[in-house]
Amino acid sequence: MPPKQTKGEYIETDTGNKVSRKSVILGSQNIILGGKTIIQADCTIRGDLRRTVAPGQNSGNVAIAVGRYCFLSRSSVLRPPGRTHQKTFSYYPMKIGDHVFVGEGCVVEAALIGSYVHIAKDCVIGKFAIIKDCVKIEEGTVIAPNTVIPSFSLVSGRPGVVIDELPETAQEGLECRSPNHLMRSIR
């Protein structure tokens, strides 16, 4: 490992994604990163847990699709959700929108995360959860499986429930375009 350090910690892809060499990316052929997305050290992304039943017409074999300007902090885990449907178990693709921040140590098994979503550190997002656009999830929240979180929600608790509405400015506030903003979120 030491000789690689000289090349810098991050591998940059053609579309500007930065992926830490110290992250664990399994089944990378089933993962799509939209561009300008950052994946920090010690992250685990389980692209190998793909669909085993015949996929729909157009879904192909993508297990995890991440949008642009997303940030996966240290030690976070992305894992497609799985369930038994009509007597066969299969994993289902996980889709993540743009400007999604995933805090340190989070474990995400959601089916869908919209855009402008901020997940603070040490959260657990249960299987098949659906998180719509403009949502903020507070530190240490556990979102139960199959939960739907509508837009402009502030979520907290175990299990996580909507405790407040976000203001109209949520989209601007949750944008993660500038690295400075991100570094502040990480602290």
Added chain:
Amino acid sequence: MPPKPRPSEAVAKPPTVLASSVVIAEAASLTGTFPIKIGANTVIHPRAKLTSAQGPITIGEHCIICERTQICPPGAEGLVIEDGVVVEVNAVVEGSVGAGSVVEVGVRIGKGGSVGLNCKLGPLTKVLEGEVIEDNTVIFGSGQRRVDASGTADARRRLLERHIESLRVLIPSNPSKFVN
């Protein structure tokens, strides 16, 4: 990027007894000196860590041990994970777990803890050192407990078997790496 074999491979392999139908990813880590026994149809995800430095590990049949879990017995009496147990991501298990129980994401089972049959330890909950959890207990939220009366244990078990069948396709197994 395929996971690299760990540098710790040079460390002496623990004596292992793996059933032939075990699915164990190459990137899983089995270390220590005491024996590690894994039952039939059990799935060990990549990056799961089983450390038998302090005592023997016994894992039953039809179990799923997910990535980033740490299973390390606290002492020479060892640790037993019975049949049909699911240990989810980030869990730290230092005590025994009864058959059909689910150990959710980020759970910590303290040293010498003992979890009964068909329990469900919810995400990020804790079992204290030496604590005994009765059968059918559900620990949820920030440590609340209740008795599971939903009667879904059998259904869970059926789903688990199907889950394992699908993982058999998805996870390339390499038991030979762990046998000496």
Added chain:
Amino acid sequence: MVPPSATYRFPTVHISCPCDESIAITPKSPTKPGAPAVPEEDPDESEEETFDPRAPRSNFSLFPLDNLLYCEDCKQIRCPRCVHDEIVCFFCPNCLFEVPSSTVKTDGNRCTRNCFSCPICFASLVVAPTGEGQAGPYILLCNHCLWSSGEIGIEFEKPTSIAAQLAEKLKPPALARASSGSFTSPLSPMSASSEGYFPSTGAPTIITPDDEEDKRELSPEERFIGLKAHYAQQKAGAGADEYGSSPGALSRLMGLISGLGSGSRSRSFGRGIGGFSNIGGKGKVEWTEWDAVKGIGDDEEELVERIKEIGFAGTTNKEQRIAQNHQPRFIQDLRPLATILRTKRSKRCRACRHILVKPESKPTTIRFRIKLVAMNYIPALSISRLDPTTFNYSALTPLSTHQFLLTITNPLFDPINITLATPAKTPGSYPSTVTILCPTFEVGANTDVWDEALQTTANTPTAAIKKGRKTGMLIGTVWDLGRNWTTVVIELVPPLLPLPGELDEDGDELATEDDRLVQVPVSVRVVYETDLERDDGGLGKEAKEKREHTYWSVLGLGRISEKMPTTAVEDVAGPSAARPTSLVSIAGKGVAGRGGAREEAGESRANRHSVR
């Protein structure tokens, strides 16, 4: 009362909405903008003009910039207090289906599809098959705590329209009687509730002791279902009945029951009561007190017996109880909670009635047709530390100088002139000393990011102005600046506070947790010139208009540490002796003067901090 340090998040910047000032909407211009650092000011005068972040009323006027709107017609900030909300649409937050308002009126503000939350842990429930394969019967199952509707003996035949099936299952036995002709029965349990006063029209004769036993079991939903069926029946058989002949009265009454009456609530309630009294058709209204009839003693004995049987684990906690309409004491009596609908709302300025926010009505979209938010109109303030290394905002060392960087960011497309002013001493019984090193400066326009890159360097003000970062800290120079932002240095000397636990003669703490929070009021005056009405005037006109905007903001710079500065401890024997005497006397005055209100204000403010 307040757990120290851990719950706070510093620094904070709040902006005061002037809507509580009844006299003038615009706050008065601050004191001597040119020389805020001069400590010699008339105390009375400055007290009148300075915004006091510790005043009890301030709690209700301070908001983060994100939460503020801006009315272009009033040219004023608008906070959640000074806008009107109007519902654009109702939707279920779980299935995200829009619910028409007529349905909300008839069926109540809960989802009527399959959306339920767990009565134990409030996670959402899923419909799960219990039979082999995916076959029924079905139950509602919580994937978090494994509660299932099977535990209260409810199973469903099909996996769809659960709400309707559940309503059917919870249908009270009383309803059967209602449909068989005895139309008073759905009403009588309501009268029998412990709620006190109800008009009665001979109802007492109907309630026999054994009937009462059944009826007490009814939940409000059951009563609602009963009443609904009853009135539907009434309406169908309407004829000579004066109540039934007026459909308007019926819809008002239905509105009242479903909690969403058309028109003013109080009015429809009044009429609703009138309607009640006529239901029996007996005509004469009588009011009877029902407390005496309800035997509480028997109830309690029964409860005690049940608790003995089930044990503590079988009882509900407060959250579980209040979430249910019938407030059950036992887990066995809990029902799945139908998801409460959520709304999308537009917002109007209270003063001029113009719309400030109008979201698109589709529940899942995040777009707005109109969105006038303050962050696009007034400059944003942010605080950081000059030397960011190993600094704890929650433990400011007393009596030493702390330097913060205050950055003002301009959202406007014209350059702005900023004048900052702050009282030399912060308000409160333990004032901190504050100095803004450069109170007047310019902030560049919020041009496109590319303009800066494409422009020649000579045009930007950046090159011409000396930056403190390069030249060292000088009074009157800005620290740093960029395209549309400027940073100045702000110096703070926190006071030395009495230790926690030190009491005055009344037994109150000398320094409360609130006193430890450093809150600096800063008046921000913005002056700029802008083109007049670019839309209709055309570009050729070049008419400029001078605009001015002033607002108070409050900077939460941190919390003063309990630790003594090391020098002071060394100088004198004990920590209490090290305290300047003047400070103690101020403290005594302050506490004696404004004790109770301050306590309260401190607590609510602390709550707000912990929420943010």
